[in-house]
Amino acid sequence: MRFSWSQDQQAFSDAVRELLAKEGTPLVVRAAWDAPPGHLDRGVWDSLDAMGVLAVLVPEAAGGLGLDETFLVPILEEAGRVALPHPIVETAMVAAPLLGAGIGMIASDLGGPLVPCAADADRILLHQGDTLAVTDGDAVELTAATTVDGARRAATLSTPRHPEVLTDDPAVIALALDRGALGTAAMLVGLGQAMLDLTVDYVSQRQQFGVPIGSFQAVKHHLTNAALALEFARPAVARAAWSVAQSTPTRARDVSMAKAMASDAAELVGRQALQCHGAIGYTVEADLHLYLKRTWALARAWGDTAHHTDRVTHALEADLPSA
Amino acid sequence: MDLTWSASEEAFRADAHRWLHTNVAQWRTDHGGEVASGDTREGFAQHLDWERRLFHDRWAVVSWPADHGGRGATLWEWLIFEEEYYRAGAPPRVTQNGIFLLAPSLFEFGTPAQQEGILRPMAAAEDLWCQGWSEPNAGSDLASVTSKARRVPGGWILDGQKTWTTRGAFCTHLFGLFRSDPDSARHRGLTYFLIPLDTPGVTVRGFGRLDGDEGFAEVFFDNAFLADDAVAGGVVLGEPEGGWAVAMATAGSERGLTLRSPGRFVVTAERLVALARDRGDPTLRRRAATAWMHAEAYQQQTLATVTTLAAGMKPGAEASLAKLWWSELDIELHQLALDLLGPDAELEGPWSKAWQFSLSGPIYAGTNEIQRNIAAERVLGLPR
Known part of the structure; x- marks a missing residue:
């Protein structure tokens, strides 16, 4: 038993954190709000690709790193920490194990009908009836959606012409959905941590009544509640990474627990962060809204808390003897 | 991993x-x-x-x-x-207050003679230990204790009152904090004593907790002479006037996993999931699954904590987060149990008993308000 990332896993995600601190700044998120469809800047994306992040789950023989979800999950937490606008869950977590290395940028409707970065992606992974299929971006008509988080860059899709069917194996499709939910849960933990860190800094500096507002108990208790939710969501996500990597019998239950807890935790952190920022947080000039709005979107993408709680309910009820 | x-x-x-x-x-x-x-x-x-x-x-x-x-x-x-x-x-x-609260401090601060003399009878449930920290005017503000100890030849004279002492009326020994330096203030000048309750001048009066059981006691010390050898190996744990450090080590055990390991919560949650399934109400079933997730998350977080402890790291202020989580989880679980019982919840029984006990969780071992302050200052680094 060793419930912590290995040195290799830690070193990899630390390297990604360092990269994203330089190249994944709030300016990159703001640029993603403003760039026209099809013109998402790929600077940071290409750097991540060069580090091998997009091919973590691809076997070495196929040009990937041949690693598992316990490597990718801490990296996705880092991507969440900077509210990375690019479809990294869709590409690295969901599509790469199906399509291999060097696949460019993949958007997908597996997480919901609003497809993030649909116009920016090289290809689109589709949940079509009982199949997974892939299509070129120009084989579908995109209708851009106006989303609360402008960096989502989401669109709805028309039925594609001649998509290439990848599989009709329900187990493969279920795994893809679980991977997407797990990756999104990791992003949410990172988003929550980013909002908590921003807020701790802010309340330690902001003075009212002649003292930092972080010295007030009401503010301390808000932020402890936020930290508490994250402290207990994070191990749920780590355990689910292990369950997916090892294909344990409780994989689906553990992924759903991770997504439900991460969604709830990040939303709670967001509420407390906004409240503790006060009016300054209630603007589009402060960076907080970049993380807050992504949190609201991701908390409901790849299955909301009700959906995942129901999956946990069914899994538990099936396993337990009568009371 | x-x-x-x-x-x-x-x-x-x-x-x-x-x-x-x-x-x-x-x-x-x-x-x-x-x-x-x-x-x-x-x-x-x-x-x-x-x-x-x-x-x-x-x-x-x-x-x-x-x-x-x-x-x-x-x-x-x-x-x-x-x-x-x-x-x-x-x-x-x-026996938990001895085994899970005093013993870890004995292993850390006790002399070999104290360990030799005290631990085995404690484990055998021959000596039964209760905690004498709180006083009528020192609850969350533990550093304001006023019970006194005065050095005399061959021992100490104890005066004062402890209260809300769990199972005090049934125990044989008490570990407690006394002010041994009369000129001291706050956490300085406190000594951690180990005291047989049959010491002349010590009076124990049991009284009913919220749930009606005689689970509480107040303990009066009236010019009580505590001989240096009243407990094997000596009656002072740690250094005289060094009681605060010992008490804080005990508090870490109290808040953290030694007192409330995750097993009990996961097992309770599983029973509630099965009850909710059998009742069939979709809202209660979902609540049961949510409560189970919160219990299971405590289990997983504990595995992460134990991984760091097994690697030789000391438990830190994160114990405050654990205490907040399990105490509030326990209420969530038992609130759900009452809702599953419906009108029968008002009947005396194991669930109504456990519900009332769960309500003490956010109060004992340092109220949750205090824990939130500690976590904010020592985990998040917010200004005092």
Whole structure:
């Protein structure tokens, strides 16, 4: 038993954190709000690709790193920490194990009908009836959606012409959905941590009544509640990474627990962060809204808390003897 | 990341499982099938009988060294034991305040003579220890204790009052904080004493808790002479005037996993999931799954904590987060139990008893308001 990332896993995600601190700044998120469809800047994306992040789950023989979800999950937490606008869950977590290395940028409707970065992606992974299929971006008509988080860059899709069917194996499709939910849960933990860190800094500096507002108990208790939710969501996500990597019998239950807890935790952190920022947080000039709005979107993408709680309910009820 | 148990850990689990299942059933049968609450006089005696069975077969203090009555179990094995313990429906530990609160401090601060003299009778449930910290005017503000100790030839004179002492009316010994330097203030000048309750001048009065059981006591010290050798190895734990550091080590144990390991919460949550399923109400079923997730998250977070402890790191202020989580989880679980019982929830019974007990969780071991301050200042680094 060793419930912590290995040195290799830690070193990899630390390297990604360092990269994203330089190249994944709030300016990159703001640029993603403003760039026209099809013109998402790929600077940071290409750097991540060069580090091998997009091919973590691809076997070495196929040009990937041949690693598992316990490597990718801490990296996705880092991507969440900077509210990375690019479809990294869709590409690295969901599509790469199906399509291999060097696949460019993949958007997908597996997480919901609003497809993030649909116009920016090289290809689109589709949940079509009982199949997974892939299509070129120009084989579908995109209708851009106006989303609360402008960096989502989401669109709805028309039925594609001649998509290439990848599989009709329900187990493969279920795994893809679980991977997407797990990756999104990791992003949410990172988003929550980013909002908590921003807020701790802010309340330690902001003075009212002649003292930092972080010295007030009401503010301390808000932020402890936020930290508490994250402290207990994070191990749920780590355990689910292990369950997916090892294909344990409780994989689906553990992924759903991770997504439900991460969604709830990040939303709670967001509420407390906004409240503790006060009016300054209630603007589009402060960076907080970049993380807050992504949190609201991701908390409901790849299955909301009700959906995942129901999956946990069914899994538990099936396993337990009568009371 | 490796979330599998080793073969020897699995073997340990199987041993614990076998012993517990046989002996819990036997103990209940021997007491007529119905065992009273351990916080009543009748029930306390029945629970002592259970504690002695545990000790006889070396399951009372699994993590202690063999020469103190344990089996030298690792922290991992201890967690496994706890999980099996509650899964087997074994009763609450009436010895817990000695074994889980005082003993860790004895291992850290006690002299070899104290360890030799105190630990084994504690594990055997011959000496029963209660905690004497709170006073009528010192609850969350523990550093404001005013009970006094005065050095005299051959011992100490104790004066003052302790209260809300869990199971004080049934115990034989008390560990407590006294102000030994009359000119001191706050956390300086406090000494951590080990006191037989039959010391002349010590009076114990039991009184009813919220749930009606005589689980509380107030303890009066009236010019009580505590001889230096009243407890084997000496009556002062740590240095005189160094009691605060010892108390804080004990508080860390109280807030963290030694007092409230995750097993009991996961087992309760599983029972509630099964009850909700059988009741069929979709809202209650979803609430049960949510409560189970919160219990399971505590289990996973504990595995992460134990991983750092097993690597030699000291427990820190994160224990405050754990205390907040398990105490509020316990209320969530029992609130749900009442809602599953519906109108029957007002009947006296194990669930209504446990519900009332759960309400004490955010109060004892430092109120949750204090824990939130500690976490904000020491985990998040917010200004005092």
